[in-house]
Amino acid sequence: MTTFVDRVELHVAAGNGGHGCASVHREKFKPLGGPDGGNGGRGGDVILVVDQSITTLLDYHHKPHRSATNGKPGEGGNRSGKDGQDLILPVPDGTVIQDKAGNVLADLVGHGTSYVAAQGGRGGLGNAALSSARRKAPGFALLGEPGGFHDIVMELKTVADVALVGYPSAGKSSLISVLSAAKPKIADYPFTTLVPNLGVVTAGSTVYTIADVPGLIPGASQGKGLGLEFLRHVERCSVLVHVLDTATLESERDPLSDLDMIEEELKQYGGLGNRPRLVVLNKIDVPDGKDLAEMVRPELEARGYRVFEVSAVAHMGLKELSFAVAEMVGAARAAKPKEEATRIVIRPKAVDDTGFTVTMEEDGLFRVRGEKPERWVRQTDFNNDEAVGYLADRLNRLGVEAALMKAGARGGDGVAIGPEDNAVVFDWEPSVTAGAEMLGRRGEDHRFEAPRPATTRRRDKQAERDEATEEFEGFEPF
Template sequence: MPRFVDRVVIHARAGNGGNGCASVHREKFKPLGGPDGGNGGRGGSVVFVVDPQVHTLLDFHFHPHVVAPSGKQGAGSNRDGAAGADLEVKVPDGTVVLDEDGRVLADMVGAGTRFEAASGGRGGLGNAALASRARKAPGFALLGEKGEIRDLTLELKTVADVGLVGFPSAGKSSLVSTISAAKPKVADYPFTTLAPNLGVVSAGEQTFTVADVPGLIPGASEGRGLGLEFLRHIERCAVLVHVVDCATLEPGRDPVSDIEALEAEIAAYTPTLQGDSMLGDLAERPRAVVLNKIDVPEARELAEFVRDDITEKFGWPIYEVSTVTREGLRPLIFALWDMVATYRAAQPEVAPRRPVIRPVAVDESGFTVEPDGSGGFLVRGVRPQRWVAQTNFDNDEAVGYLGDRLARLGVEDELLKLGAKPGCAVTIGEMTFDWEPQTPAGVDTPMSGRGTDVRLEQTERVSADERKAARKARRETPDEDRQ
């Protein structure tokens, strides 16, 4: 059975950046030719692209996870790792992207419109890019950044000029199938359409689109029935048309009460795009009333009886039609086109959509240091947290390089101002350190072995020279003395 899905939650994961390479150039007669480790490649981003050939969000309903490829690791001989390709995710025209808090991030209208949903992580620098006057041959490289992970909600809002609203079995689908080439399911028994139907209508040399909004019942704006699922499709409509079933036999229903009930639901509905000045409020949209099924004698009599009451109460144009005999359809089509053209002319000119470029800040130096309530301190900031994530803590030289960067940024001075004590816990990102203020960070790095830092040497750690001296002493000690 065909399914129409117009609201999904997807989990977008961008690719991770590749790690940098720590390599030393070697060739004949040049055993230590200098660092030549390349940088890691950038991770791929997740990008939404409007495709006219995609009409629903059904694919995301069954496959909600989208993952972009990661960047490759750098290599020796100054070879940078390959960047991960961006993952282009095709979405229908009229898709609205919302974040975890329900805020609108993008309103994607028009073929080719793009939106970067999750940014790929930057690749780590190789040791060739980290070489400096203080570190002429770094024995470490930076790790790649993690790709962005986001849970996003996609809502599909049908792009139509005229929206048909009405109670179930009012004849909306029949009206769409009669005035356009659309072929929705129509039956001679009571049922409600499970998917909005979109049709293209010709009014002479002009064309416009019509969509029905199925399943509206009292309480739809509060989640009853299917109305809340499809109310969002009227947000982009220029004209709203009430389709009234004049042949209904249900007790307690009449055309005026039906219109009042649907207007109450429309007024109670809070549009997602309510802040869009190009759309305006739903209450301000032009309306029309279609009294349907006048091919039934009792329905024709009821339509003639309530016509004056509807005009007096609402003041909207009224059209009596029959989708069976096609009576009244031609005047209705041209009247709807006039209303659509008038509404379009009254709207301000739409500026062409341009891609929004969001440059990544590279000089962000702001950070905050605050007590964590347990005697330690918490450091927050874009750069400190990124530097910690890029550091390989199995390499002492990389840790020393991190200490130098934090000291130049002013983190250590701020800790001293706040009264930090030696050995207190300092948390940056996902790492917690035992702070040692006597460590001379930010000064010229003393020369040491590759991958080591004399400032981080621990007394309980036995060096290679100490082990060699201990073996020599044991060999020189007489056997009787060792016993």
């Protein structure tokens, strides 16, 4: 059964926003109390948060579909809908978030670091929020926006200062077990280690983490064996330690050829050429191993490596090794540029930025793209003529109609608002004031108009009586 997973594809869906409510206040002796429809609630977000207690992506391997809750619709009596609950997904430290094309969206390093993988939809406004002096009784409300839906790839890259690399059964797990308090599985057969093991080492005043990277064999960078699955865990390490087996039972292998092979795989993987390295000749407690270590050490030093002869089993040479690694880690940390304080950068929009674009496509269709027009379209109930007219007024005030005329659009031309896979398409009919002149003054109800003065009402009633008298006087009996 799989117990360690460091790469998964996750399908996340944020909650939809709740619809606004179109309602009129009703009360005894006040049959027309005005609009009182509440707003819809916001949909919940899907948020990835680094949790130090999580070390694998196994949970998301078994359950790759995650979704937040929807916002509740608004209700009459100016009652707004409840917001959807955010979905918090804990991930290991060092998780890289990518899209399916391989573009990095976020690199989550450090406890509490978060990333909003999918944003919840806005709640729609109720007719109470849409009312104004000009629109006293809107007979419509805005729809809630759908929540975001994304397919993302989560890839775990171990956060450690030092990576132990080498052939299977070279003694990496044994070495990390004696240098730190880690307790990895240890055996004398290849691929004993199936997951990266982390340990914390204290050498003097320096504390650093060390990782055992398993599965490096010839062809690992091309996917052979387990190497490709775990080479990514080397990327964050600032120091590489080659662990070479001086007591191997395979006649075609020796420490120098093993080192050349591992270096070639690291080169093929890429991005690791500038990492400082040192070499550990392990298993010198075996007589043949000690002799072989003394033979190859001059050649390794001639190549520029610092060489340490150790025995993880007999605890030989470990103190010198741990302090040497601590020195290299300290130098690597000092060489890193200091993190600058977080600065808030404000980039105001250009004065001529309309917030949308109008382009003419090859088939003669005019396409409108922009955050506001597309959002307004999603919020519109196209079964309600008043809501459609309200959308037309908003687009006109934004300048969409003027931009269409400037782009060469004529009456009857097709206009699409939104992307190709999800757009609203209609035949455009230009007008001076968009839909306002064609559909009248939308959202106004004469019943909500201010009452006329008493003298005016008396004159109107007298005029009605005089008109009735004139009709009666002209009546001829049989």
